[in-house]
Amino acid sequence: MASFDGVDYFDLDSLLSEEERAVRDTIREWVDNELLPIINDCYIERRFPKELVPQMAELGIFGSNMPEKYGCAGLNNVAYGLIMQELERGDSGIRSFASVQSSLVMYPILEFGSEEQRQRWLPSLARAETVGCYGLTEPDHGSDPGSLTTRAVRDGDDWVITGTKMWITSGSLADIAIVWAKTGELDDPGSIRGFIVETERDGFVAKDQKGKLSLLASDTSELSLQEVRVPSSNLLPGSSGLKSALMCLNQARYGIAWGAIGAAQACYGEALSYARNRTQFGRPIAGFQIQQIRLVEMLSEITKAQLLALQLGRLKDRGALRHTQVSLAKRNNVDMACEVAREARRLLGANGILIEYQSMRHMANLESVYTYEGTHDIHGLIVGEDITGISAVG
Amino acid sequence: MKIIVCVKRVPDSESRVNAAADRKSIDTQGVKFVLNPYDEFAIEEALRLKEAAGDGSVTVMTLGGDDSKETLRSALAMGADEAVLLKGQTSIDGLGTAEKLAEGIRGREYDLILFGKQAIDDDNLQVPAMVAELLELPCATVVVELQVADGRATAKREVEGGHEVVEFALPGVVAAQKGLNEPRYASLKGIMMAKKKPLEEVDVGDAESRLELIEVTNPPERSAGEIVGEGPEAVPELVRKLREQAKVL
Ligand SMILES: Cc1cc2nc3c(=O)[nH]c(=O)nc-3n(C[C@H](O)[C@H](O)[C@H](O)COP(=O)(O)OP(=O)(O)OC[C@H]3O[C@@H](n4cnc5c(N)ncnc54)[C@H](O)[C@@H]3O)c2cc1C
Numbered sequence: 001m002a003s004f005d006g007v008d009y010f011d012l013d014s015l016l017s018e019e020e021r022a023v024r025d026t027i028r029e030w031v032d033n034e035l036l037p038i039i040n041d042c043y044i045e046r047r048f049p050k051e052l053v054p055q056m057a058e059l060g061i062f063g064s065n066m067p068e069k070y071g072c073a074g075l076n077n078v079a080y081g082l083i084m085q086e087l088e089r090g091d092s093g094i095r096s097f098a099s100v101q102s103s104l105v106m107y108p109i110l111e112f113g114s115e116e117q118r119q120r121w122l123p124s125l126a127r128a129e130t131v132g133c134y135g136l137t138e139p140d141h142g143s144d145p146g147s148l149t150t151r152a153v154r155d156g157d158d159w160v161i162t163g164t165k166m167w168i169t170s171g172s173l174a175d176i177a178i179v180w181a182k183t184g185e186l187d188d189p190g191s192i193r194g195f196i197v198e199t200e201r202d203g204f205v206a207k208d209q210k211g212k213l214s215l216l217a218s219d220t221s222e223l224s225l226q227e228v229r230v231p232s233s234n235l236l237p238g239s240s241g242l243k244s245a246l247m248c249l250n251q252a253r254y255g256i257a258w259g260a261i262g263a264a265q266a267c268y269g270e271a272l273s274y275a276r277n278r279t280q281f282g283r284p285i286a287g288f289q290i291q292q293i294r295l296v297e298m299l300s301e302i303t304k305a306q307l308l309a310l311q312l313g314r315l316k317d318r319g320a321l322r323h324t325q326v327s328l329a330k331r332n333n334v335d336m337a338c339e340v341a342r343e344a345r346r347l348l349g350a351n352g353i354l355i356e357y358q359s360m361r362h363m364a365n366l367e368s369v370y371t372y373e374g375t376h377d378i379h380g381l382i383v384g385e386d387i388t389g390i391s392a393v394g
Numbered sequence: 395m396k397i398i399v400c401v402k403r404v405p406d407s408e409s410r411v412n413a414a415a416d417r418k419s420i421d422t423q424g425v426k427f428v429l430n431p432y433d434e435f436a437i438e439e440a441l442r443l444k445e446a447a448g449d450g451s452v453t454v455m456t457l458g459g460d461d462s463k464e465t466l467r468s469a470l471a472m473g474a475d476e477a478v479l480l481k482g483q484t485s486i487d488g489l490g491t492a493e494k495l496a497e498g499i500r501g502r503e504y505d506l507i508l509f510g511k512q513a514i515d516d517d518n519l520q521v522p523a524m525v526a527e528l529l530e531l532p533c534a535t536v537v538v539e540l541q542v543a544d545g546r547a548t549a550k551r552e553v554e555g556g557h558e559v560v561e562f563a564l565p566g567v568v569a570a571q572k573g574l575n576e577p578r579y580a581s582l583k584g585i586m587m588a589k590k591k592p593l594e595e596v597d598v599g600d601a602e603s604r605l606e607l608i609e610v611t612n613p614p615e616r617s618a619g620e621i622v623g624e625g626p627e628a629v630p631e632l633v634r635k636l637r638e639q640a641k642v643l
Binding site: 005018019022023026029030058059060061064068073074075079083 | 408468582589
């Protein structure tokens with residue numbers, strides 16, 4: 001049974017279908033029983049809890065919003081979002097793993113892959129017998145991926161790929177990488193294509209990113225590709241230009257807009273219970289105006305973010321979603337979660353810096369979430385361009 | 395192997411339950427309802443027996459109103475094949491409920507009927523044994539291990555201070571105790587499939603009651619604890635309070 005009740009000040013449950021609630025409750029219970037008991041140790045040991053991956057696959061988390069004919073659960077996007085929310089209530093690292101596997105690896109194969117590629121990879125990725133990663137970012141090309149310098153050169157029936165990818169989630173765990181490389185001139189982002197690269201191929205090396213202070217229970221790696229040779233059947237035939245890569249990110253950002261709410265709920269829940277129990281000056285600190293307002297601000301922001309995410313999901317399910325709306329939601333909800341985590345951390349006083357409490361772990365994690373999949377600033381500029389008609393990005 | 399599992403919709407043990415204003419029921423406002431946790435062990439056992447046998451079916455059954463359909467679908471999501479809703483209200487009198495369930499079961503084919511050992515709402519622990527009696531079947535309650543072979547079942551029961559092993563011919567009734575197995579999570583595919591599985595509705599009417607409900611009350615408020623001090627210096631004071639105030643020493 002779930003020991004976490006969720007935060008639902010406006011009876012948003014009544015806006016969810018029975019299946020959507022059942023999906024959420026199942027993942028919530030799983031997070032309570034399987035993830036939360038081990039996450040602190042994983043975090044301290046800087047270890048991704050790999051042992052949970054088979055269970056996540058058994059539940060049907062990977063590619064859960066994709067068609068049943070590829071071994072997926074065929075959920076709607078609201079249910080998918082609720083899964084992300086619950087996973088991130090546990091830890092952003094575990095949600096990141098699920099986002100990458102589903103939105104950044106399975107999605108491009110579904111969307112840009114041949115039928116043969118879909119049959120070959122999707123069921124295996126859903127069962128997590130294959131683990132994937134997504135290589136777009138490079139050491140010198142982050143917010144501006146169109147300038148990337150990884151090259152894929154045609155050689156007979158093969159493609160030969162050379163370049164370096166950085167900050168790659170699951171990079172060292174992965175069996176396959178979706179690698180984005182230029183097939184034409186370096187100044188032509190239109191020549192960017194996606195490739196399925198098996199990580200055991202000669203010339204492929206993944207190296208763990210050392211020194212992180214955020215997302216410690218997640219594998220982040222650098223990928224080095226030195227003339228890695230793949231057959232032409234590994235090219236994602238439907239991918240064309242930077243746009244294809246960004247379409248994947250758009251899927252993942254959608255999940256992040258939901259995920260952030262989970263992390264914020266965890267922090268708010270912790271802060272509320274702490275404030276009721278911690279006594280100073282002869283009364284629970286929840287009895288002081290400043291702490292009440294602090295808690296109310298958290299609750300207000302969470303509630304607004306929940307409504308935003310829910311409508312985002314309903315639009316996506318109707319096929320009426322614009323990518324700029326996803327940008328606004330990712331930007332708003334992650335920023336909200338960062339603030340809530342920080343305020344919760346502060347409310348907890350000295351205890352707030354300990355691993356025994358969740359808020360600082362979430363606070364540190366969310367700094368990565370704030371930056372990846374398009375930084376807070378970049379999403380602001382995407383929406384800014386949409387409403388003014390003037391690009392301020394490049 | 396045909397198995398019937400009887401289940402019940404109960405308030406989540408994590409929900410705070412209060413007596414309603416009429417003091418005859420509980421206030422359901424804001425209370426989350428779930429599949430009775432002991433019934434999860436019964437469903438899991440049924441699914442395992444069916445999987446081991448390689449054929450058969452698992453039917454979940456409940457007595458209740460329309461909102462119990464959600465509970466049945468939770469069981470279908472875990473993997474049960476079909477569901478039967480006996481439409482009618484349960485009773486605080488276990489026998490009334492047992493009569494309706496027995497009525498719903500009679501005429502169906504089954505090798506085994508499984509229950510959770512108790513429903514966590516009214517904690518009667520009566521219904522499994524009463525259904526067995528009404529159907530004239532052998533019954534093992536508080537079961538922590540179950541083996542089924544060649545038309546016979548062997549059940550290990552929890553008894554005060556130890557265990558007891560009983561054997562009986564099928565069909566029979568088994569009431570599951572925690573520890574019988576580790577119930578699976580409903581998979582996401584299972585949840586999606588649940589609404590496509592058959593859910594039969596039978597009007598059976600409300601269960602009779604030989605008991606009259608007089609009053610439902612909340613437990614008395616617990617008074618706040620007291621911290622007498624810290625470290626070894628606090629021990630004498632603690633001992634004094636335990637002896638003189640709490641009178642437990
Ligand atoms: C933990 C983690 C996991 C990641 N996982 C993956 C992964 O799996 N796959 C992958 O491909 N990438 C991944 N990334 C990379 C991530 O997407 C990039 O870090 C991100 O796009 C930002 O790029 P950058 O770090 O190079 O920052 P930069 O682009 O160098 O930005 C630095 C600062 O400048 C700002 N800035 C940049 N351009 C502008 C502008 N035009 N106007 C105003 N401000 C601007 C940014 O907002 C930021 O504040 C991951 C990153 C992290 C931290």
